Amino acid sequence: MLTRPQAAPLRFIALRLNLPDLAVDARRPGVAEAFRITVKYHDARHPDQVATATKMQAYSAPQLAVHYRRAAENPLILEHTLDLERFRSFMAALKKLGFDKLDDASDIDWYASDLWLVERGASSFHHDIIVAPETAVGAHAELVRLVRDQMHESIRAINS
Numbered sequence: 001m002l003t004r005p006q007a008a009p010l011r012f013i014a015l016r017l018n019l020p021d022l023a024v025d026a027r028r029p030g031v032a033e034a035f036r037i038t039v040k041y042h043d044a045r046h047p048d049q050v051a052t053a054t055k056m057q058a059y060s061a062p063q064l065a066v067h068y069r070r071a072a073e074n075p076l077i078l079e080h081t082l083d084l085e086r087f088r089s090f091m092a093a094l095k096k097l098g099f100d101k102l103d104d105a106s107d108i109d110w111y112a113s114d115l116w117l118v119e120r121g122a123s124s125f126h127h128d129i130i131v132a133p134e135t136a137v138g139a140h141a142e143l144v145r146l147v148r149d150q151m152h153e154s155i156r157a158i159n160s
Contacts, residue, residue, distance in 0.1 A: 022128075023126035026123065027121075030057050031055070031057070035053045035120050036120075037119070039155055040114065041157075047069045047070050051066040051153070051154035053151070055084075061084050062081075062084065062087040063082070066153065066154060076158070082153075090150040099120060099129070102139055104130040105129070105132060107135075108135070109132065114133060115131070115132055116130070116131050116133055
């Protein structure tokens with residue numbers, strides 16, 4: 001998979017947490033759909049984090065695991081069971097927003113902005129974008145609002 005150079009530091013967070021790429025995770029047997037958001041805080045005021053929501057094909061509640069990178073050897077992992085209808089509504093809103101065709105936000109200050117790597121995967125499909133939530137405009141700002149409103153557990157910051 002070819003990646004943009006800007007995505008490498010964000011992908012490295014998941015690697016350091018021993019998480020598979022979302023594209024790999026979404027191809028696991030039984031996975032219907034997956035969503036991931038990686039958050040990198042530019043000033044290290046909170047630990048970097050990776051939240052992965054997975055919906056299995058069977059009629060079951062989606063699971064969300066949020067991994068926080070800490071100075072300690074092991075990451076902190078918070079697990080949530082998501083309401084099925086809320087997850088379906090969120091994923092439908094992502095598609096309606098045109099997420100699958102969005103490019104990275106333009107004019108990102110790569111060194112002085114918090115960054116989100118937002119990914120969606122299903123079977124052999126995978127798409128990701130990078131956004132700076134505090135300076136996002138247009139469709140990127142709508143994406144930020146959508147995540148903050150409907151998937152707030154995935155971006156909950158903690159103190160280290």
